[in-house]
Amino acid sequence: MTAKPISFGIMLHGAGGHMNSWKHPGGPADASVNLDFYISQARKAEQAGVAFAFVADGLYINEKSIPHFLNRFEPLTILSALAVATDKIGLAGTISTSYSDPFTVARQLASLDLISGGRAGWNVVTTPLEGSALNYSRDHPDHALRYEIADEYLQVTQGLWDSWDDDAVIRDRETGQFFDPAKLHALNHKGRFFEVAGPLNSPRSKQGQPVIFQAGSSDAGIGLAGKYADAVFTHSPSLEETRAFTNRVKDAAVAHCRRRDDVKIFPGISPIVAETREEAEAKYDRIRNLLSIEEALAYLGRYFDHHDFSQYDLDAPFPDLGEIGRNSFRSTTDRIKADAAAGNLSLREVALAAATPRPNFIGTGAEVAERLIEWIDAGASDGFILGFAVSAEGLEDFIRLVIPELEARGRYSRDLPGETLRDHLGLPRKESRYAQAAGIVAKAG
Amino acid sequence: MTAKPISFGIMLHGAGGHMNSWKHPGGPADASVNLDFYISQARKAEQAGVAFAFVADGLYINEKSIPHFLNRFEPLTILSALAVATDKIGLAGTISTSYSDPFTVARQLASLDLISGGRAGWNVVTTPLEGSALNYSRDHPDHALRYEIADEYLQVTQGLWDSWDDDAVIRDRETGQFFDPAKLHALNHKGRFFEVAGPLNSPRSKQGQPVIFQAGSSDAGIGLAGKYADAVFTHSPSLEETRAFTNRVKDAAVAHCRRRDDVKIFPGISPIVAETREEAEAKYDRIRNLLSIEEALAYLGRYFDHHDFSQYDLDAPFPDLGEIGRNSFRSTTDRIKADAAAGNLSLREVALAAATPRPNFIGTGAEVAERLIEWIDAGASDGFILGFAVSAEGLEDFIRLVIPELEARGRYSRDLPGETLRDHLGLPRKESRYAQAAGIVAKAG
Numbered sequence: 001m002t003a004k005p006i007s008f009g010i011m012l013h014g015a016g017g018h019m020n021s022w023k024h025p026g027g028p029a030d031a032s033v034n035l036d037f038y039i040s041q042a043r044k045a046e047q048a049g050v051a052f053a054f055v056a057d058g059l060y061i062n063e064k065s066i067p068h069f070l071n072r073f074e075p076l077t078i079l080s081a082l083a084v085a086t087d088k089i090g091l092a093g094t095i096s097t098s099y100s101d102p103f104t105v106a107r108q109l110a111s112l113d114l115i116s117g118g119r120a121g122w123n124v125v126t127t128p129l130e131g132s133a134l135n136y137s138r139d140h141p142d143h144a145l146r147y148e149i150a151d152e153y154l155q156v157t158q159g160l161w162d163s164w165d166d167d168a169v170i171r172d173r174e175t176g177q178f179f180d181p182a183k184l185h186a187l188n189h190k191g192r193f194f195e196v197a198g199p200l201n202s203p204r205s206k207q208g209q210p211v212i213f214q215a216g217s218s219d220a221g222i223g224l225a226g227k228y229a230d231a232v233f234t235h236s237p238s239l240e241e242t243r244a245f246t247n248r249v250k251d252a253a254v255a256h257c258r259r260r261d262d263v264k265i266f267p268g269i270s271p272i273v274a275e276t277r278e279e280a281e282a283k284y285d286r287i288r289n290l291l292s293i294e295e296a297l298a299y300l301g302r303y304f305d306h307h308d309f310s311q312y313d314l315d316a317p318f319p320d321l322g323e324i325g326r327n328s329f330r331s332t333t334d335r336i337k338a339d340a341a342a343g344n345l346s347l348r349e350v351a352l353a354a355a356t357p358r359p360n361f362i363g364t365g366a367e368v369a370e371r372l373i374e375w376i377d378a379g380a381s382d383g384f385i386l387g388f389a390v391s392a393e394g395l396e397d398f399i400r401l402v403i404p405e406l407e408a409r410g411r412y413s414r415d416l417p418g419e420t421l422r423d424h425l426g427l428p429r430k431e432s433r434y435a436q437a438a439g440i441v442a443k444a445g
Numbered sequence: 446m447t448a449k450p451i452s453f454g455i456m457l458h459g460a461g462g463h464m465n466s467w468k469h470p471g472g473p474a475d476a477s478v479n480l481d482f483y484i485s486q487a488r489k490a491e492q493a494g495v496a497f498a499f500v501a502d503g504l505y506i507n508e509k510s511i512p513h514f515l516n517r518f519e520p521l522t523i524l525s526a527l528a529v530a531t532d533k534i535g536l537a538g539t540i541s542t543s544y545s546d547p548f549t550v551a552r553q554l555a556s557l558d559l560i561s562g563g564r565a566g567w568n569v570v571t572t573p574l575e576g577s578a579l580n581y582s583r584d585h586p587d588h589a590l591r592y593e594i595a596d597e598y599l600q601v602t603q604g605l606w607d608s609w610d611d612d613a614v615i616r617d618r619e620t621g622q623f624f625d626p627a628k629l630h631a632l633n634h635k636g637r638f639f640e641v642a643g644p645l646n647s648p649r650s651k652q653g654q655p656v657i658f659q660a661g662s663s664d665a666g667i668g669l670a671g672k673y674a675d676a677v678f679t680h681s682p683s684l685e686e687t688r689a690f691t692n693r694v695k696d697a698a699v700a701h702c703r704r705r706d707d708v709k710i711f712p713g714i715s716p717i718v719a720e721t722r723e724e725a726e727a728k729y730d731r732i733r734n735l736l737s738i739e740e741a742l743a744y745l746g747r748y749f750d751h752h753d754f755s756q757y758d759l760d761a762p763f764p765d766l767g768e769i770g771r772n773s774f775r776s777t778t779d780r781i782k783a784d785a786a787a788g789n790l791s792l793r794e795v796a797l798a799a800a801t802p803r804p805n806f807i808g809t810g811a812e813v814a815e816r817l818i819e820w821i822d823a824g825a826s827d828g829f830i831l832g833f834a835v836s837a838e839g840l841e842d843f844i845r846l847v848i849p850e851l852e853a854r855g856r857y858s859r860d861l862p863g864e865t866l867r868d869h870l871g872l873p874r875k876e877s878r879y880a881q882a883a884g885i886v887a888k889a890g
Binding site for chain 2: 020022023025029030033035039058059061063065067068069070071072073074076077078080081082083084085099100101103104107108110111112114115131134135136137164169171173176178179181184193194195196197198199201202203292
């Protein structure tokens with residue numbers, strides 16, 4: 001296999017990415033709180049060679065929220081459960097740097113990394129929805145401040161993860177020596193937002209440190225990704241746009257003295273696959289029909305601070321919203337506005353497209369496989385995160401119809417290349433900052 | 446079985462409760478970060494009918510900490526892993542109300558309760574060690590303030606857990622109705638320390654709400670237990686003292702309009718059992734010899750804000766420490782001082798007794814079983830938490846030698862009485878405050 005192999009992650013998001021996926025007969029209606037379903041999806045993905053499972057999160061709901069996210073598992077707990085129910089698949093979850101303590105999060109992720117044998121990943125988000133502040137006794141920081149907090153937060157957590165050198169703990173029952181004090185490092189961080197002494201009461205893991213995912217696509221998000229991220233979860237509007245984004249992130253990594261290959265880009269995609277193109281279109285229709293226009297408007301409102309779109313004429317051009325939505329899902333709302341303007345779309349068209357976008361990977365297994373290879377060979381990304389509109393049907397179809405086509409083309413193997421998430425992503429083990437510093441000294445000498 | 450059956454919990458604390466248990470050949474030296482060991486202990490306990498596993502915690506370490514707690518699992522992650530590795534045993538863990546957010550903790554415990562099918566418990570602590578503040582960018586609240594925070598914190602978490610009535614989520618695919626808005630409750634808590642709107646994005650569990658454990662034994666701790674606790678974890682200095690404590694907690698429950706039986710008391714004990722009394726004494730000697738006098742002094746210092754006891758004459762009377770230790774483990778340090786004064790003990794004697802106290806349950810299986818029954822029949826407690834000095838050996842001996850003696854006396858069954866932790870503790874399912882309020886209205890009418 002000389003051509004670049006393709007790697008996948010899978011979103012575990014209950015019934016699916018579609019707002020009304022819980023209504024689809026392909027899976028259980030209670031999928032988002034169904035442990036057996038989560039385990040079954042993770043195991044199927046693992047057997048198919050999917051590199052990691054990914055659990056997103058939200059810290060605020062109201063009556064307008066996506067129904068099957070009104071009740072759902074919390075990421076760290078469900079990932080810890082999946083660590084025992086699986087053997088090789090990576091386990092990544094979303095945690096907000098705006099509404100948590102770095103010492104606690106560093107510990108919980110380190111513990112997950114231990115429990116899973118080096119398979120933990122952390123999707124670092126700054127939490128766009130202002131509603132979260134209502135559950136956390138504090139004000140919601142604005143966009144720029146959130147990213148400044150996130151930057152310092154990552155310094156602290158990564159520093160804590162290096163508290164113990166790999167060979168610091170000795171446990172010699174003869175001499176009674178438990179550890180070597182020279183290999184234990186207190187952090188003593190005193191910054192603008194955090195004061196954290198350390199050390200962490202957790203060792204480094206098999207992969208060194210948990211994998212850092214980043215998902216923001218604003219300039220600040222790309223900057224943070226370039227500095228810290230091992231992997232980036234992004235959108236997939238088109239091959240060209242994703243490739244441009246990928247290049248921006250990799251440029252940002254280079255600007256922080258890293259290699260382009262140190263950060264892997266994973267656009268989220270929602271493939272719909274069937275035996276024939278017509279059947280795939282029929283599946284798409286079935287998914288689109290899970291939703292009424294009222295529900296589509298409410299879904300659109302979610303990106304715009306729960307703006308009430310029912311006040312507008314459905315068939316008039318998409319309304320001018322000014323600054324609404326600019327402090328939350330900024331890049332998404334900017335894109336929606338740009339698309340609406342470019343296509344002179346009505347509110348109805350914008351809402352239906354936002355709620356059930358036509359996937360750019362739809363067709364037969366061979367067609368989808370060819371398209372995936374096209375993206376990889378064009379340098380658009382390093383892999384894909386599969387966020388099926390309907391989880392159960394989507395994964396089953398993909399494994400049955402797309403994976404064999406990729407295998408036949410020599411671009412995929414169901415055997416994961418190693419044991420840790422970093423292995424699966426083609427990343428080296430994360431060495432401790434203290435080991436690295438010692439290495440630099442040795443070279444200079 | 447007419448006499449009251451005896452119920453047990455087990456501490457999962459790595460190699461054991463003894464400071465140098467990692468040196469004992471009876472178990473793995475890396476027990477505190479060894480997933481297979483945790484799973485094996487939990488499964489053995491479950492098969493023996495132990496009602497719950499209990500994971501304590503600490504938020505701060507330094508070079509003087511108990512060695513095998515320098516690296517250990519974080520409670521919520523390891524308990525979530527154990528939820529998948531076990532079927533019936535309850536899963537309780539320590540989380541501090543002084544260093545966490547109630548919305549996050551409510552979610553994580555609710556998620557553990559879902560994952561485990563209603564087996565979650567939360568040991569509510571206020572964190573005595575001032576060092577924790579060094580890892581959390583804030584000042585350490587004093588003793589009284591910590592308990593005021595904890596009280597409001599519990600109001601918030603228990604309120605959030607009732608966000609969704611048991612029958613609020615409908616998921617009717619025909620009508621498209623996901624939930625009944627009349628059965629969803631926003632909390633809208635605005636208090637002195639917290640403002641939390643809710644609702645929680647998690648349903649109630651099979652047992653209604655996670656079980657509340659409480660472990661403080663100061664007046665403030667007993668007050669909090671009387672108001673909120675389903676179970677209390679306490680010391681076991683003697684039958685009489687534990688019985689007096691038990692009565693104080695149950696009186697406090699009655700003062701809060703609850704029944705004496707609504708709160709179950711579990712003193713922690715560290716039995717040492719063998720085929721003969723001499724062998725049990727030999728086991729105790731082996732454990733005591735895991736420690737040097739220097740280590741014993743350091744262990745003692747842990748309770749007294751890491752006070753340096755090496756400055757004193759070992760064989761002079763225990764020194765006058767004034768207020769040292771009064772803001773941390775207050776009840777423990779007061780007891781140590783009282784015991785020293787009563788027995789006119791030297792520092793050496795106090796340190797050795799603190800580090801390796803002679804257990805009040807030591808002997809043959811029959812002797813220990815008789816003593817356990819004596820405590821229960823005297824009303825000293827409702828059960829016991831087994832915190833073996835050496836985990837692996839301790840549990841194995843207890844199951845082999847004590848459990849059969851209890852069974853023979855008709856005081857124990859290995860069949861846990863139900864499915865949830867509340868079932869195991871003889872507690873009814875926790876009904877929602879809204880259902881209770883409706884019931885009162887119905888009664889009044």
